[in-house]
Amino acid sequence: MVTHMDNNSPDLDTVFLAFADPTRRAVLRRLGQGPASVSELSAPFDMALPPFMKHIRTLENAGLIVTRKNGRVRTCEINPARYAEVERWLTEQRRNWASRYGKLDALLDSLKGQTE
Amino acid sequence: MVTHMDNNSPDLDTVFLAFADPTRRAVLRRLGQGPASVSELSAPFDMALPPFMKHIRTLENAGLIVTRKNGRVRTCEINPARYAEVERWLTEQRRNWASRYGKLDALLDSLKGQTE
DNA sequence: GCAACACTTACCCCTTGCGGTAAGTAACGA
DNA sequence: TCGTTACTTACCGCAAGGGGTAAGTGTTGC
Known part of the structure; x- marks a missing residue:
């Protein structure tokens, strides 16, 4: 995999x-x-x-x-479909430092949702 | 707003x-x-x-x-924090055509989650 | 002090990117 | 059929990007 x-x-x-x-x-x-x-x-x-x-x-x-x-x-x-690759890369980047910046991870989620 | x-x-x-x-x-x-x-x-x-x-x-x-x-x-x-802007832009793009490609929207979500 | 280290500045080269013009081609539309 | 439309091809110019070298500056360690 x-x-x-x-x-x-x-x-x-x-x-x-x-x-x-x-x-x-x-x-x-x-x-x-x-x-x-x-x-x-x-x-x-x-x-x-x-x-x-x-x-x-x-x-x-x-x-x-x-x-x-x-x-x-x-x-x-x-x-x-192409957007998926980009989002995958960004998501993986985020996961990379998410554990080190736990609180900011939540911040990003809230920002992503703010146009809802 | x-x-x-x-x-x-x-x-x-x-x-x-x-x-x-x-x-x-x-x-x-x-x-x-x-x-x-x-x-x-x-x-x-x-x-x-x-x-x-x-x-x-x-x-x-x-x-x-x-x-x-x-x-x-x-x-x-x-x-x-900078990643947030990029993700916001991509998310908004996706929302833009999500209604037209409903099934692919779900596909993207699954792709984003596949490294979890 | 003085050498080694970790950049930093100042340049050079070549390719690519982003804009333009001029002229060509293929498909409509009357 | 013949002008108009919708690109398309071919070319040009300038700026910026990605790489290099040579030499300089400020720290650090012996």
């Missing part, structure tokens, strides 16, 4: 790098509402389409979204 | 960028076991000290660790 995620994982590199940009995070948030075409996604941004498409490709390469082309329209959709 | 975290947050940029490197993730994991000096942390890596120190500074600037210098030794320690 694999008890921990490999820190050397290129997957984690690409996923975290994908998260490390405001435009891409905004796209992910928008896609949380449901699938959308590239033009729909790019509309709110003051950016030319080619560089915007690079963000889409970055998200797709990271596995955070899936896209498919129908006719001339490329539709993007979020890929929830 | 703030119901969502700003996607434009430079904090998220720096934190996710800090996570997007295997060396830094390994340092974080090591620090989960307890505080350590820079030399102790750098020992496992085939890397000169100056570039390694840049990783430490990156982690510190991201707020993921705190460091203090006693004499000639700089001691590093993990800063659990």
Whole structure:
């Protein structure tokens, strides 16, 4: 059984790098509402389409979204499964120091729940 | 009331960028076991000290660790509170599409718990 | 005192990331 | 069929990231 995620994982590199940009995070948030075409996604941004498409490709390469082309329209959709790996890594990190910072562990749980 | 975290947050940029490197993730994991000096942390890596120190500074600037210098030794320690922001953002993302992917939401919960 | 130690500063190199433009292609829509 | 739409490809420029070396600074230990 694999008890921990490999820190050397290129997957984690690409996923975290994908998260490390405001435009891409905004796209992910928008896609949380449901699938959308590239033009729909790019509309709110003051950016030319080619560089915007690079963000889409970055998200797709990271596995955070899936896209498919129908006719001339490329539709993007979020890929929830990928989030699981990230959450697993963070959870494991937390477990790592949880025993040393017991009270803060509870704090994190309360913070996680505060948007409920 | 703030119901969502700003996607434009430079904090998220720096934190996710800090996570997007295997060396830094390994340092974080090591620090989960307890505080350590820079030399102790750098020992496992085939890397000169100056570039390694840049990783430490990156982690510190991201707020993921705190460091203090006693004499000639700089001691590093993990800063659990920062993880809360990241987890909050991820949790909110998940809530965003959870209603659309109800079954996968349960999947994520099970994945998060599988290292317990 | 003086050498060894633990960084620290100052630079260099190369690659990658994030933005841009110009021009091309394939699919609609009238 | 022919213009418009929705990307797509090809390219450019600049800044930042991740690595290196050389030399400097302040402690510590003998």
